[in-house]
Amino acid sequence: MKALIVAPSWIGDTVMAHPLFVRLHERDPGLELHALAPRWVAPVLRRMPEIAGVVDSPFGHGQLSLPARWRLARELAAQKFDRVYVLPNSLKSALIPFLAGIPQRIGFTGESRVGLINVRHTLDKVALPQMAERFAQLAEAVGAPLPRPLPLPRLASTPVQQDATLAALGLPRPPKLVVFCPGAEYGPAKRWPTRHFATLARELAARGYTVWSLGSPKDAPVGDEIAAQGPADNLCGRTSLDQAIDLIALADFVVCNDSGLMHVAAALGRPLTALYGSSSPGFTPPLSPTAKVVSLQLDCSPCFQRECPLGHLDCLEKLDPQRVLKESLP
Template identity: 45%
Template sequence: MKILVIGPSWVGDMMMSQSLYRTLQARYPQAIIDVMAPAWCRPLLSRMPEVNEAIPMPLGHGALEIGERRKLGHSLREKRYDRAYVLPNSFKSALVPFFAGIPHRTGWRGEMRYGLLNDVRVLDKEAWPLMVERYVALAYDKGIMRTAQDLPQPLLWPQLQVSEGEKSYTCNQFSLSSERPMIGFCPGAEFGPAKRWPHYHYAELAKQLIDEGYQVVLFGSAKDHEAGNEILAALNTEQQAWVSEPGGGNTA
């Protein structure tokens, strides 16, 4: 079986989407899974062993360009995909699998995509509160997936494949200690505080993790530096010693 996934355009969503790929591989061990996503996703997808090929999406986020999507879809016909899973909710994201002639096209309804998708799921946000659950549900027949409680447990959580050499290189590059296991925090959000978990919750979690023998690494772009500082300010000096911010807040 050959599968095409239209991946999300945000790094957090792309990371969560690995749960779908892992679930598909567990259900269909011989399946070949390709993911179409923005080019910046390639380093992330390369660390997901379930993904056969990362196909760059050449069109910008937000651009409809139906003609270009038709050409792109037609160019994929020779790959003869059996199934497509469309993870974004936008109308345009469902166009490429449709134009590629993929016979089975699955996704949440989103922007009224009847016709473009022929296996449409209608989202009940209360029944499916977590994005990762919504992704994984697409791997199963919709007749048996009424709520998140119907998902087989445990879920196959995201798990990137990283070599020991890469770990050592990263620790050396950013002067990270190898004395304690690391937990990464990404406290920023693209659209500001309304989309962020409050810094004081991060701080309380950091305190608990440090007390349990972990160290915390803060990731983000330069504009997330303030959120990192707010977390640090809520910790005492001893706890702060086990918090790192590689690159001074420029590790997005």
Template identity: 40%
Template sequence: MRILVIAPSWIGDLVMSQCLYMELKKIHPEAEIDVMAPKWCLDVLRRMPEVTDAILMPLGHGVFNLRERYRLGKELRTKHYDMAYILPNSFKSALIPFFAGIKYRRGWLGESRYFILSDYRKNKKDFPKLIARYTSLAHTNNEVKNEQDLKEIPTPKLKTIKPDAETAYSKFSINVNSPVLGICPGAEFGPTKKWPPEYYASIAEKYLSSDSHREVWIFGSNKDIKTAEELKENIPDNLHDRVHILAGLTTIEEAIDLLALCQFVICNDSGLMHVSAAVGVRVIAIFGSTSTLYTPPTTSNALLIESDEPCHPCFKKQCRYGTTACLKNLRSEMVWEKICNKWEDIK
């Protein structure tokens, strides 16, 4: 069986989509699963053993371009796919499998794409978690009617490669054999997901102060460099030599491998939160405007810190009150106490 998947464009959603590929492999062990995704997602897909081929989606997020979608679909006809799974909810995301002549095209209903899907689900309320929605697509509507019908939701697991110690030191000035706290202070979604940098700095200071061998690595993209620098500035100067800004310096594959070496990772509800969970480290996840009921990290070894503000969750990119109280009222002292109560070896 040959399967095509149109993947989501966000790194976090992409990591969670691995549960679908894992479920499909359980049902069809010999299946070849090709996944079409944007350029920034391809290296993550290459760390998923279930994926046969990662195919570039050349169109940017939000770009319609009907002619190019028709060309891509026509190009894929030669691969003779038996089934297509369309994970984004948009109308345009379903066009390429349609133009590719794939007879069975399954996905969640969205943007009135009734005729363009041959098989669809529309009962999202019965599948609160996104990973359950993805996993359910491996089954027919009659087989799985709600989240409880899923016997098990697979846990995403990315392949990792331990970095060479000498290379890591020469490239990033880090010691891969040190106990490390990873910090991921960014969030592509927007400011309502970003815990204040000074709060992260307080956690980092406490972590570093209790053991002179410890290091802090700050991860992120080019967009997170300013936040990372602000975070470091809020840490006492005498600890700066053990705080390393990796934001904007690593590839996504390097970030995957380095996150896997961390003792703990503290992060916002973000793509790197899901990457951290998928490499098996202990995760402390901060949820401000979003909810742990929808996109929690896919690991049992996590501490979820969630706002209890009356307006939570709003799922908005900008705070309607201009306060982001959902994040600011999650004080660093409270978070540190919760971390220490869960994992004594962090003290």
């Protein structure tokens, strides 16, 4: 059996798809499972032993590019996949598997794609409140209940990979390390204030911890603000995603906004404090027994907005660094 995954376009969503991959291998022990994924999430998939290979999806968010999709579909057709699991609910995500002529095309009915998906699940949001559950449901027969508990997402990071990353970045291995993930791609309503991160960095430094801030190039200004106020080395934008995975794996604990790297830290099994403001831990929680969720649970949250619609961001502004410190320390 040879199958393809059409992966999500977000790092955190891709991590939360891992229980699906585990379930698929449980059902078909000889399965050869590949993934079609954007290059910015491919490193996450390559850290999952269930994925045999990753095919590059060169399309940006919202980009149609029909001629390029047709060419990619022809390349996939030559690989003769038996089935495909389409995780995003968009029409575009289902188009390439249809053009590739993959016999079984499995997914939720989604937006106007009845003819593109021929093994169609109907989403019951009450029965499947979490995103990871919705992905895992695709491993079951249509209409069958989802077996619980789900396998936990897992990413691999070996000592050899970690040593290679430290050497490539010219970083010593700290005796006590805390990693901050202060960014959030979705928007500022998911970001704990930089001054709070800086206060926490000073408290941790007084206890002998080295603090590294990790994130994308877009997070570099946030990392600079934290570094200017507290002793936290700004590595945002200085690492590849592969390297960020290895550095997070070295941490004694991690403090994150609700972000892709939060899910990476959870899948690496690191002790984790996850800070929630505008989003909901009920839908996308860090799936790890070592994770702690901290939220003020104000009446106005979760609002799921990119920016605070009330203009005050109390859900994160009023989340005190001392409380986060108490929750985070072993």
